[in-house]
Amino acid sequence: MAELVSSEFAESLVSTSRVTVGDTLRSVIYFTPEDFEVLYVRSDLYGGDEDLMHEAKSTLVESERVGFQDIERYNKQSQTGSTAEPTVGEYEFTVRVFSEGFISRVIVGDCGVIVTSDEIEIGPFEDMSVAIRKMLAEPHV
Numbered sequence: 001m002a003e004l005v006s007s008e009f010a011e012s013l014v015s016t017s018r019v020t021v022g023d024t025l026r027s028v029i030y031f032t033p034e035d036f037e038v039l040y041v042r043s044d045l046y047g048g049d050e051d052l053m054h055e056a057k058s059t060l061v062e063s064e065r066v067g068f069q070d071i072e073r074y075n076k077q078s079q080t081g082s083t084a085e086p087t088v089g090e091y092e093f094t095v096r097v098f099s100e101g102f103i104s105r106v107i108v109g110d111c112g113v114i115v116t117s118d119e120i121e122i123g124p125f126e127d128m129s130v131a132i133r134k135m136l137a138e139p140h141v
């Protein structure tokens with residue numbers, strides 16, 4: 001696989017991610033609609049098995065590539081005013097919350113970055129999401 005980004009840009013992406021999430025950082029992946037490059041994987045993951053890591057990241061990237069179409073659709077709706085939430089503005093990023101970690105995806109144009117991390121504190125946003133989830137789990141009309 002060819003390098004998709006310069007080593008300087010890759011280092012900047014990894015450094016920015018590392019400063020933001022610290023030791024909880026699991027991986028940083030640069031991706032396009034056609035290809036991807038793993039820029040960083042924490043050493044304690046995948047037991048050093050490069051093939052296992054690449055297979056896992058390939059599956060993750062395929063799941064997150066849907067974002068390219070979603071962003072186009074959201075931005076088009078925002079521009080035409082045809083969205084149910086016209087005041088939310090343009091799409092910026094996605095954070096997926098799991099019981100033991102997070103997946104963050106940022107897409108701009110035809111490229112994106114996926115950052116995975118262990119569970120980290122997200123404060124009031126998490127509290128709100130948990131409360132809403134509980135509310136939705138209860139019988140409601």
